[in-house]
Amino acid sequence: MMNNWDRLLPDWQIPPQTLVLVLLNADFPLDDEGNFVEREKNRLLKQFLALGESFHRASRQRGFFTEIILPKDGMP
Numbered sequence: 001m002m003n004n005w006d007r008l009l010p011d012w013q014i015p016p017q018t019l020v021l022v023l024l025n026a027d028f029p030l031d032d033e034g035n036f037v038e039r040e041k042n043r044l045l046k047q048f049l050a051l052g053e054s055f056h057r058a059s060r061q062r063g064f065f066t067e068i069i070l071p072k073d074g075m076p
Contacts, residue, residue, distance in 0.1 A: 024044050045070075
């Protein structure tokens with residue numbers, strides 16, 4: 001992240017000062033394929049987005065610039 005921030009966040013003028021890593025607990029291993037695994041991945045993604053949006057709003061209210069980077073594709 002710190003070595004490639006300018007490519008990942010091209011609109012930013014200065015490098016990020018803090019990185020927050022969010023780890024969510026899956027109910028079972030996600031290394032298989034199938035509808036059951038995809039539903040669990042979607043559940044976790046929704047949970048991540050809800051947490052990220054809450055953090056994003058709170059950070060902006062305090063004057064901090066934030067980006068949520070999606071784990072699914074690695075894009076802001």
